[in-house]
Amino acid sequence: MASADSENPQDPQTAIPHAVKIIVAGGFGAGKTTLVGAVSEITPLSTEEVMTEAGYGIDDLAGVENKTTTTVALDFGRITINPDIVLYLFGAPGQDRFWFMWDELAEGALGAVVLADTRRLDTCFHAVDFFERRGVPFVVAVNRFEGATAYEMAEVREALDLSDGVPVLMVDARERESAKETLVCLVTHVIESRRPAMSG
Amino acid sequence: MSGVGKRRRPNPSGAVHARVEVEPSLEPNRTWHRGRGHPTSEGPATGVTTGDAPAGPLVRPYTMTKGRTRPTEQGGRLDLITIVMASPGHGRCPRDPERQAILDLCHRPISVAEISARLDIPLTVIRVLLGDLLAEGDVHTRAATPMTKLPEKKVLQAVLDGIRRL
Numbered sequence: 001m002a003s004a005d006s007e008n009p010q011d012p013q014t015a016i017p018h019a020v021k022i023i024v025a026g027g028f029g030a031g032k033t034t035l036v037g038a039v040s041e042i043t044p045l046s047t048e049e050v051m052t053e054a055g056y057g058i059d060d061l062a063g064v065e066n067k068t069t070t071t072v073a074l075d076f077g078r079i080t081i082n083p084d085i086v087l088y089l090f091g092a093p094g095q096d097r098f099w100f101m102w103d104e105l106a107e108g109a110l111g112a113v114v115l116a117d118t119r120r121l122d123t124c125f126h127a128v129d130f131f132e133r134r135g136v137p138f139v140v141a142v143n144r145f146e147g148a149t150a151y152e153m154a155e156v157r158e159a160l161d162l163s164d165g166v167p168v169l170m171v172d173a174r175e176r177e178s179a180k181e182t183l184v185c186l187v188t189h190v191i192e193s194r195r196p197a198m199s200g
Numbered sequence: 201m202s203g204v205g206k207r208r209r210p211n212p213s214g215a216v217h218a219r220v221e222v223e224p225s226l227e228p229n230r231t232w233h234r235g236r237g238h239p240t241s242e243g244p245a246t247g248v249t250t251g252d253a254p255a256g257p258l259v260r261p262y263t264m265t266k267g268r269t270r271p272t273e274q275g276g277r278l279d280l281i282t283i284v285m286a287s288p289g290h291g292r293c294p295r296d297p298e299r300q301a302i303l304d305l306c307h308r309p310i311s312v313a314e315i316s317a318r319l320d321i322p323l324t325v326i327r328v329l330l331g332d333l334l335a336e337g338d339v340h341t342r343a344a345t346p347m348t349k350l351p352e353k354k355v356l357q358a359v360l361d362g363i364r365r366l
Contacts, residue, residue, distance in 0.1 A: 015309065016342040021280070045314060045317035046317055047313050047314075050323075079362065080362075081361075081362030082358060085358055087362070088280075088281050104279070104280065108279070108351075128207060158206070159207065160207050161207050180363055187359055190356060191353070194353065
């Protein structure tokens with residue numbers, strides 16, 4: 001009954017790849033899922049987390065009819081890097097009412113892309129604050145929307161009060177090459193930001 | 201930059217906690233469609249293949265977990281990207297449809313988030329069900345790497361090379 005392609009029962013873990021994740025954050029409509037879809041090998045999927053107001057403190061739903069719930073949808077894509085590594089890209093809901101998801105998303109994340117929409121730059125303030133505070137390395141990708149005033153990257157950097165080390169780049173989230181470039185910029189930044197700690 | 205306020209750096213000790221309270225009446229009456237996934241916030245997930253389960257109303261999510269909202273100890277370690285795989289020789293006992301559907305997906309390595317999306321069952325519920333399956337030995341995960349541990353340098357380099365090859 002065991003099929004020929006099933007994993008070796010003696011060492012079943014060899015068949016299971018290692019997963020890493022990158023967070024794509026930004027305000028509603030900033031193009032998070034578009035960017036994820038531009039590089040993902042699967043059409044972006046959506047999963048839901050339901051949080052009751054009572055949170056994780058309880059073990060059952062007794063009396064839950066009086067509790068309120070928040071549902072948050074997470075869109076994500078996947079890139080198989082090699083047989084042993086799978087990269088997941090998660091679009092993080094930008095509204096601050098979804099903070100409860102951010103801690104879990106940030107945990108162990110390789111890094112983050114903050115997608116900025118210059119028509120509503122303030123919608124990514126929360127994300128910048130969060131990643132700074134958590135020490136998650138991030139880059140700011142300014143999505144080019146038609147009809148938006150062209151801002152200089154320096155202006156965006158100034159408005160977001162970014163540290164000098166944080167890369168800012170212009171992207172078109174619909175374009176695969178542009179999305180790739182964004183991820184390359186992020187991972188390069190992550191590697192470089194670790195270097196001082198490793199040599200010291 | 202006119203019309204756009206400048207970000208003010210927050211107090212480093214600022215609390216990161218805000219949770220909205222949604223009126224229960226605002227929760228839409230969901231119709232659950234199994235095996236289809238559901239649309240992303242920017243459109244339908246066209247790539248999701250239709251499962252063999254008939255579409256239609258399904259039970260309320262926590263009915264599947266017998267009211268439990270928290271997984272067993274094993275399930276509590278499941279991150280969004282924990283990769284799960286069915287154990288060899290599993291599934292000799294009859295399962296309820298949700299557990300069977302999870303096992304069917306786990307013939308190949310698959311992440312917790314993807315199981316949730318493909319079955320259109322909320323993550324919280326999937327964690328409880330997976331916790332049961334883990335406890336019973338029907339599925340297994342890669343040796344636990346603490347999620348707080350950052351990816352190693354060689355992993356980062358492989359990811360960089362992989363993205364460049366796309």
